[in-house]
Amino acid sequence: MITTSSFKTTQSEEIFNAAQNLMPGGVSSPVRAFKSVGGQPIVFDRVNGAYIWDVDGNQYIDYVGTWGPAICGHAHPEVIAALHDALEKGTSFGAPSVLENVLASMVIEAVPSIEMVRFVNSGTEACMAVIRLMRAFTGRDKIIKFAGCYHGHADMLLVQAGSGVATLGLPDSPGVPKSATASTLTATYNDLEGVKSLFEANPDSISGVILEPVVGNSGFITPDAGFLEGLRLLTQEYGALLVFDEVMTGFRIAYGGAQEKFGVTPDLTTLGKVIGGGLPVGAYGGRKDIMSMVAPAGPMYQAGTLSGNPLAMTAGIKTLELLQKPGTYEYLDRITKKLSNGLLQIAKETGHAATGGHISAMFGMFFTSEPVHNYDDAKKSDLAKFSRFHRGMLERGIYLAPSQFEAGFTSLAHTEEDINRTLEAAKEVMSM
Ligand SMILES: *Cc1c(COP(=O)(O)O)cnc(C)c1O
Secondary structure, X not given: OOOOOOOOOHHHHHHHHHXXXXXXXXXXXXXXXXXXXXXXXOOEXXXXXXXXXXXXXXXXXXXXXXXXXXXXXXXXXXXXXXXXXXXXXXXXXXXXXXXXXXXXXXXXXXXXXXXEEEEEXXXXXXXXXXXXXXXXXXOOXXXXXXXXOOXXXXXXXXXXXXXXXXXXXXXXXXXXXXXXXXXXXXXXXXXXXXXXHHHHHOOOOEEEEEEOOOEOEOEOEOOOOOHHHHHHHHHHHOOOEEEEEOOOOEOOOEOOHHHHHHOOOOOEEEEOHHHHOOOOOEEEEXXXXXXXXXXXXXOEOOOOOOOOOHHHHHHXXXXXXXXXXXXXXXXXXXXXXXXXXXXXXXXXXXXXXXEEEEEOOEEEEEOOOOOOOOHHHHOOOOHHHHHHHHHHHHHOOEEOOOOOXXXXXXOOOOOHHHHHHHHHXXXXXXXX
C-alpha cells in the first residue's frame, strides 16, 4: 500500500514516542498500540458524531466508537447537555441516587433475563462478579468459557487455550497462577458436542457457562443455528447457569441484546460499554433469586466506591433514551448492511478471499476463503493482508480497529455518505 503524500502524523508520533517512556507500551490499554497491524497509533485530539480528529488535524470516519459505547455517535449533544446538568450537582455521591433507579428500570425493562441489576465500573468488573455469583449460587467451582471469547482481564477468565491445552485451563498471561484458572474449562465456540463432553466429564461441578452470544473479540463471529438454544438446554439439564456476556452486544445488536435477537434467555447477563454512554460503567443482572445472593441482600460480597456514580448513570440514561426512538435499529441495520455487503463485494471484485457479515450495528470481515465459526477458523485469516488494508484505510481517513480479531461498530451518526466514502477508500486500497 502506498502512503498518500498528504497524510502526516508527526505530532502523533512525537506524543506517542514520549508516552512510551511514561506508560507501558505508551498506552492505557494494549490494543490501542497498533501492535498487531504495525506502525504507530494516531493520537486523538477530539471526537464528534461519526468522526475523529487527530493531533495533526487529520479527520477520520470512525468504526471503533471507543470500542462500542458511542452507538449514538461521539459527544452526542443531548448526552453532553445532560452531563453538564449532572455535573452541577457533583461528580460522585457514594450514596444512593434516583438516577440508579432510572437506569436500572430501563435495563430491567429492556433485557429479558434481567430482573435485578448491580452497577459496577467496567465490563471486567461485571464479569468477575458474575463468576463469583455463579459459584456462590450453585456451590460449584468450575466454569466453562470459549476460546476466543473475552470477558475482561480477571485471572480466572484469562484463558484462551489453544487446541492442545483446551481443557487444562492453562493461563494466558504470566502472573496468573495455575490455581486461578484450574477451574476454568475451555470449549470451542459453536461446538455444542464439546460442551456436552465437558458436562459429562464433570456432571456435578460446573457452575455454568459464560459466553459472548455473538463474538466480537475474535473478530465478528455469529452463533450457528441451535447453538445458543443447545447451551440453554444443556445448562438446565446439569443444574448449571447460562451467562451471556453482553458487554459488547447489549443495546447494540438489538435494544434487548442478543437474548432478544435470538430469543434465548440466560440466567445472568453482564453489560457495559453502551449502557455507560462513554463513561466507565458495567453491570450484571439476572434472575431475582440469583441476584438476591449479592450483598447486602445476600452473602456474596461485591462493592465499588464509584459504582452507580451520577455522571455515568446520566450518560447511560440519555443514551438509552436516544436508542428508544422509533427506527433506530432499522437505521443501524441498513447502514451497516450497506457497509458490510459493500466491503465483501469489493473484496470479491478485486480478487481477495473474504468472509464476514453484520448484525445491526456490529460487523466484521476476515481475509479468508473459509467460513469462520470459531477462533481457530479466525486465526486462519491473512493477518498481513489485514495490516496492509488497515494502514491503507487509515491513510484515507477511515479508522478501523487495529486488529483482525476485533469487530467493527457503526453508530446513529454514520450517514450513507460516510459509508460511500468508506467503500470508495476500500476499493482503492483493495485494488492495489
Ligand atoms: C469489552 C468487553 C469486556 C470488558 O469490558 P471493560 O469495560 O473493557 O473491562 C468484557 N466482555 C466483553 C464481551 C467485552 O467486549
